[in-house]
Amino acid sequence: MTATDGGLALGGAGAADPAGGAGGSRVTARSRALPLRMVLALAKAEAWLLVRSMLVLAGLVAGGLLIWLLLHPVQPLWWNAAWEIGAGQFAVAIAVLVAAQLAAGRADRDGMVDLYASFPATAGNRTIAHLTGLAGAVPASLLLLGAAAAVVDLRGAIGTPSSAVLAGGLLLVIAAGAAGIAIGRRFPHPMAGLIGALALFLSSTLFQGGSIWLLPWEIKHDDLSELPGPLAGYPPAGAHAAELASIAVLGGVVALLVTVNRGRARVGLATACILAVAVIGLAGAAQLRPIPTTELNHLMAEVADPASAQRCTTADQVRYCLYPGFGRDLPSLEAPVNGVLAHLPARPDQLLTIRQFVPIDFTQPALIDPTLTHGHPKRQIDQWYAQLQKAPFANAAASAIYLPVGQWPAAGAPLADAHFALALGAAEWAVHLPPTTSSRSGFQSCVAVDQAREAIAIWLAILATHPPAGQLQDGLHSPRSSHAIQATWVRNTLIPIWVYPRARYLASSGPPITAAGYMLAKGMTNLPEQKVARVLKGNWGRWVNWRTTDAQLAAALGIPTPSLRAVLRTLHPRGAGPTAPPPSNEQSPLCTT
């Protein structure tokens, strides 16, 4: 008895000859049921092989790592996180493609064709079993999806996950597996699977502009993490799911077409193939549709006029303006600012505004993800650009701190860094230094050389957030080398700069901090807090004056003026390069306000 005796069996190139002529009238119920049972048994075996495939397990690990790398530096926002989880599924999909190709090509590899042809299962049945066995890849995909979703949720993600986007990741894994089987049935050499995986990986770099959405596995070109909320049609998740499902069907049909040689079956498969291609075309057309104008109008209004969308809260002369949904960040923002305010002898008259803004640079069209405005008339796009020129950060105020949407970390060391960055911004406002400098808005990045208020600002920020001393000390070195420092020219003098991690969390930091200012602040932290507070409170107006020097503050505190010589002896300035100063218009100005 062979599998081809049954009516359900698909004749294949590798099928054994039917025993006994296989007349339809003589087929018994048992023989009819046998191919189905055989396919199911084979599918079970193939699924189990896929479940324990080292490649799939490695893909699972790689997918998890990829998701972690993509998500851990940014704020967990569901409209971005669901897409990044799909990026992790892409790694699983590549592994499944290779594993499925190896499995499907097993019979034709290493001269095993005759052996497999002698088995009861036909090539067609084996292909169906391989396709059904793709269920073995589903646990890995679901495990990755569930674990990633749980982690994102535990980190306090904002928004709600899109089931269509998450389902797209699962469909991507199945589609890649079906493609691997199709490749393996035609090209059994293992290299074919690797080429297929590389083609899948590299294909996303071939398309540009709006057509990038034709590849649902595209993982790079998007600004989702910087949007204040989900945007309908960005990405086109429903069409993506439809396209991936159709690709899975197409892969399966092609795999069967390669192996089945019966005329009627081939006609049916060809019809299914055409239908799948048609659905892919329709899904592609749906993906190329531009994002609805109303949605983009809403987004542009949110960016250009945040006050219309943001909710503001004022407390202790500080105004916090956040987009809807980001209200849960408020306590995390207030903590470092309140820490600074608690140590202030006197507060400035001017209100400090801490405001979120969308960091996509809409004023430079070349920097925008083209899929955002794809398909819209140029006049409409120009109108949006003109509208965005009024965006708050483009006209940044000196007494405001701008927080890029999606950059505020959830926990851990990045949150501690962000707290210090915000505390320093608030402290700079408190000592009358601009907490924000933006070259675009005309604020020049001045340097508070030999000004006591700079050291006071650093001291306040350190008191408010208590960052690790080692990390602060590392700010003296260049991030490129532990034996170099950064420096800038001010009034023909090379000034060493203290660098610390705040640029990632604030849209624009305040003036560059001098290394001398940091050294003095470090000396201040070694003194009793009450002693420093008493000295500052005694003559606050004098200390925040830009003419008061580091030496004067050090003398008042009874500590020696910090010397940079010890530091500079082991380091060499980096960035300034030449020993001769550049022209005065290329040097940083002194902060004199």
Add this chain to the structure above:
Amino acid sequence: MTPPSTDIARAEGATPAPGRPIRHARRHRLAWLRALPLLARHITRTMPWVTLLVGCLAGTIYLTIMAHVAGTSHTPLGQSSVRLAFLSAVAALAFVPRAWFRPVTQATPVPAWVAPVGHILLAAPVLAVTCWTQLRLMAHTIPPDPPGYAPAIYPLIAQLTGWCLLAVAAAACADRSRYADLGGAIAAPVSFAALALAWYAPVTARFLVEPPATTRGVTIAWYAIATAALALTCAVMRDHWHRYTRDRHRLSSPTAAHLLK
């Protein structure tokens, strides 16, 4: 086929035949070198040319398309595109060092590693031509007077050399494992995983990725990796034994214990 010797080799324990010269048939260690001319044809014929050429051509075709896209969008190709395009050649190289019928070849006077090494040597010029072609394609998209300095090529060559030798080492290791029949299908993903880890892990990226590493540092680091990979390949290829892991629990089962008694 080795021609029959006129001398009679003295087997251990055998008595010498009377009237015949007795010479100890100690074969010179490098006697197998005489068989190399005969082996050259065999090595050339068993070389996986199709796999290698498909891998090299696939990357080059991809880069050609990218160069066309770059030409229409007036955006020059960068070294990252060459790196991506070269991945398929690296994948193909992972299928090259394969010792077919090792149990048989190990029994012959010629060392088993001669054929894989011959294959690798044959693959080297193909890879060099591929690299040169891809670099030419990249250079073709760069305008004659680019603003600023063009990045140096020699770190990229060092990097690609390191990638190739890593893939060869992985393939040699896979060939001595239970996955020998799949060869490159295992070695290539392992190589890619190692490369991805080296590229993205902050600890290794400090030395292997430019920036933060310097041009000279990257070059030295990748050539050091290439040397280490070459040493590993040599050690693995000279190893005579399969290194399959055995399940101790299975061995300690009653049946196994009974058999071992």
